[in-house]
């Protein structure tokens with residue numbers, strides 16, 4: 440028979456990682472049951488507030504003899520109870536087991552957990568309806584992610600290889616020879632992506648927290664992902680590693696919506712007109728976008744760095760397609776920009792001094808009149824409108840890799856433009 444296992448909410452900023460637990464369990468359970476595929480790392484709604492980092496949950500499926508099912512369940516529950524960071528108040532693990540086929544109803548629940556906010560009660564109700572068994576530790580909020588990870592229709596996917604550290608190194612700086620990452624990336628890009636940021640010259644595969652992850656290597660081709668792992672020179676021991684199949688970098692979270700339909704925690708693509716000039720607050724850049732159904736504040740936050748320069752070039756009246764997550768910022772519903780595409784740009788007009796009508800020389804302002812620098816001709820100070828080129832191209836602009844959401848598809852990958860261009 441088939442058994443599907445979902446685990447979530449085992450970590451805290453003080454340590455642990457659900458993928459680490461998942462990798463240990465996958466290895467342990469593969470001794471007594473047949474894995475149907477790689478374990479799955481499913482990222483859910485990136486805008487919900489309870490997440491530790493990237494709102495990831497783990498699921499795995501096995502073909503197993505009925506007699507070993509109790510052993511499988513005991514092993515999972517034992518590992519979670521021993522390794523989850525139960526001390527932390529925001530860690531509320533949940534484990535779900537589902538036997539047999541994955542019902543359609545569960546797929547719908549998964550898609551809801553990806554795009555909206557769902558409650559623990561809803562998860563419990565769905566689990567009962569589909570005949571899934573769930574175990575809650577403390578509040579047990581993790582059953583939301585666990586159930587959603589099991590039911591997730593992973594039609595588009597990428598890979599992530601996660602390498603883990605020896606426990607004695609947890610909490611210390613990660614030791615990796617940086618140059619080897621740049622070299623490995625050069626060999627495999629774009630089949631493996633986001634290993635480095637070539638502009639900032641920084642390595643991206645190593646996280647910075649106290650968790651057990653040494654490095655995460657992503658890609659659309661699992662062979663190349665493994666190649667990167669082999670070529671990177673780690674200067675500390677790798678405890679073990681696991682390749683995951685994942686919905687990261689698929690843009691699965693983006694749903695086309697009208698501005699008036701946007702709700703807190705949505706991830707959406709909208710088309711609208713820039714409603715006024717941009718403004719800045721604390722290095723964040725904001726503007727308002729409207730369509731026939733409503734208006735929303737849009738933000739390019741400080742960590743998006745140079746991306747903000749493109750946002751600053753937008754003018755009132757420009758028509759754009761914008762993708763991002765809806766969050767509350769300073770009490771106002773705000774679309775946190777991930778990508779945008781200028782559809783139609785208004786002409787940019789600047790008022791300049793005319794050339795001298797007599798000799799063609801340059802005019803100089805002298806109070807309320809203009810005077811030619813060459814021939815001295817004087818005339819009233821009347822400026823002329825001049826159309827200047829808009830230096831925004833007809834292309835999609837995206838935030839830099841270290842500010843990108845796990846689910847967001849980089850433009851370098853095939854299909855990175857799809858969700859935006861659907862609204863053209």
Ligand code: ATP
Nearest residue numbers: 448490491492493494495552556557580581583584
């Ligand atoms: P990591 O990325 O290291 O695994 P995390 O960012 O995944 O950490 P969690 O500790 O898993 O953070 O916390 C996310 C919590 O939010 C989980 O309890 C999960 O069940 C819950 N959750 C996931 N999706 C939704 C949703 N759509 N609505 C409400 N709660 C959700």
